[in-house]
Amino acid sequence: MAEVTVLEKDVNEMQLAQDEITHLERRWSQDDELLHGSKEWRDVVKHVFILSEAGKPIYSRHFSEEKLVSLFGVMQALVSCVSDSEDPNELESIQAGGHLFVFLRRSPLILVAVSQAGHSLPFLCIQLEYLYNQVVSVLTCNQLEGIYRQRKNYDLRRLLGGAESLLNRLLDFTDDAPDVLLGAVRCLKLRPASIRDAISNALLSHCSKLRTLVYGVLLAREEVIGMVRMKRCQLHPGDIHLLLNLVRSNESFQNGESWAPICLPHFDPMGFLYCYVSYLSEDCRAILLLLTTDRDMFFPLSDTRCRIVESLRKGKYLEKINEAMENGGYEMKDVDASVGGIEHFLYKHRGSSQYTCSTFPQHLSWKRIYPLYQTLHQRIHSPTRPLKLLYLTGETECILAWETGEFEAYITFGCLVQRSQAIAAVNNLLKWIKSQESSLFLLNLPTF
């Protein structure tokens, strides 16, 4: 008898959810007719939304959340309707023509992407996962879960105030940079390789003196120059991307030293690390990040930076870093004469989760090629039928995707390339990368 009552109650609740969706959808289509009938709304290539499990708006990439309250309600109701059925389930994605809707539930949040950019489903999932990690890095899981445990209806925007630029920048970056797809970071190319060792040693010798220091990272705009870490504390590429995003989104770092709490979800989703951020010096625009577990370390870390800069200056390494940063990336013509036919490549060194790539040529469209890379990536990494190699001959280009135990590579050729020529060029490219390995990658991460 008791069971029957419970069932009836469930059914009633579900019926309520159903009515609620209809109601909300009507409201959304009435209230916001002007908005969602507008060209601006239609032309958005990728919407991204974050909401609470109670349906409270938290973030909308385009258009203010205020205008979309009932849409948020609809999304929440869809997610809960699927998960509340008799057989617990999870809404994952919806396809409608060129539009792909992806839902990611990371309790207590729901993240949604609506894309017509041609991006692959696994890629969009990774992107939403990054977005969730970005929220965690501002609040920690501890705090996030605690708030909603106390108040289901909490408006998280109050706590995330100011973090909006972090979220926007993260999405802009992850939309285009192959870092996220590959799960890898890029290193600044330094020649000869001994420079990198010298920089690492300078970082190591000063960082190892501080007991509470976990990581020391030296960054050039989007690339890593050097990293040192405490023993047994791996630095996950996902966490490095969050550090890069922190630097990218914060104008204030340009004015001097700063100090900020940050949670690195792969290191510890429950707690904060404290991050000292500063340019190396007036005459070198590389950025130094020192991460510690101790909240009162600002001044000792500031001293450490001075000492690191002194050591680097002595060896004339600041100039070398500046020079490398000015040179920036490399084009295919800089690689080698023997790689003719290759227009662009991505190469991931799997052992170190680092990648290198040539500058994308202007005569090709990244907006077209990148979704192709994603499709090939999806096939290569299929959970049920993975591939070793895939060669695509398209109308405007040929692309080779290749994975071995050592590397993963995506290589684009012009559409007229002969396969024999393509294979020869790939082999030469691999040889070249091998010969340049120590200047392209940071292969030994010193620990203390």
Added chain:
Amino acid sequence: MVTKASFTKKASLVNFFVYCTRYGQEEGDEYQKVLYYYPPEASEDSKIRTVGLAEAVIRFTGTFNCEHPCEYLTTKKTKQYFYEPEPDFWMAMTIGIPVTEKVKDGVSVPEYCSEDVWSNVYRSILIQSYEMFRFFMGTFESVLTKVSDDVNGLKSRLEHFYSKYVLTMELEHASLLDAIHGLIFLPLDRQNFLKIHCLVNLLEEQYPCARHVVFLYNEMLVWSGLEQKDMQVFYRYLTTNLFPSCAPEVMNSGRMTPQAGRFLLGPPDVKEEENFGKIPHVILHAGPTPEELQLVIYKLQNACICIFIDGTCRPGPVCFPWLFLWDIFYMDNFIYPTDTLQLTMDFFRKLEAFLLTHAPPVVEDVTTQQAKRLHSAAPDQHFKYVYFNRTNLAQKNTVIIEPGDRSSGGIPVEALRLLPDLHSDLHHMGTRVEIAAKMTNDYWVVAKLSDSREFYVVLNQKSASLLEITEEVQKLCRSQFNNIFFVD
């Protein structure tokens, strides 16, 4: 330690329903919009909930101004496909995703293989289910307007049709072939082809009521007087429904002599005066206006002659236009003893006599030619392929897809499962695309799209390089399709 087993649960049908948004708009009346629902034992509440969610999803995607309506929805455990065949009418089909048990650290965890429920394959199955209904019953709208009995008439026809149809969908054996939905033609020399053409012409001349004739041999198409779209549906009916259900009968009936034929659809024995057997009505839709005809099929040895008869037209000058007004026309699609006033037993006797006079020599010639062809066919090939031409819907394949998870014809099942993925990639990437893929078990799969032609081949040449495979595929195209132009 992760070990992988085969599916512990195969792809299965969770639900299948048809609803119309014109009905049940008021709160409390939602049940009215559900026109058909499988499984029938589902509670009213769960029907309303499932349909309501489908509607909500479709409306939600609509607010993003998608140029296409919602096609499918994926959850962790299911994939739901949507199709709007006619304005306001929606069909949906939910597939349970196959599950494998993975043993991780000694504990068995279910793993849902959503990749094995290909969007292109299963959505095509949903669309075909509509086309099959339309073939036998007409469009939803036409049923609704024809039957004065309002929506209940449509409901009972949907029930009548789909309660049997959904059980025959063979979802767990779905493959690339369901996505391309092609016709298999019999390769035939010119002379034999002309003989069959003559036979068909003679038949159409003697029997003006025979509006279209289709001739098959060994389940392969030789001659079709139907429009392609209709032929596609009809061919599917023959190969998935009629032929499999008839095969054992032929074996068991003792009265069959090599010379004799019989009606597969039509009177089982023309000597019996009363028993007309099944003569289904069909509606062809590929032409400018729908054409309602009756289907009679005569089987003679390995040949099958399908005749689409206009029951309202008698051979000769007499015509009865009022017969369009039959009320019982739609009553039960599969039992038509007496409504077919034109199709008397005398008619069938004459038709059989005609066919037994003219057809056997033609069929025997084809049989002789086939025997020769089979004899000279190259045995044991190290590759398996699927070829499809969208212009004439011709499909040719050497991939025999066996039930179950075992490898098929020496090909590992993963290679076959990759084919629908590549099909979808090719069509997303342009009109002249080729993909060569090397699997982790070292099998090569090559998929090629060249305008309307598609070609998929699985090669068992381990340790071959990309260049060797390229050469091999070129050779294969030259030998198997020497008169077909592929853009390299």
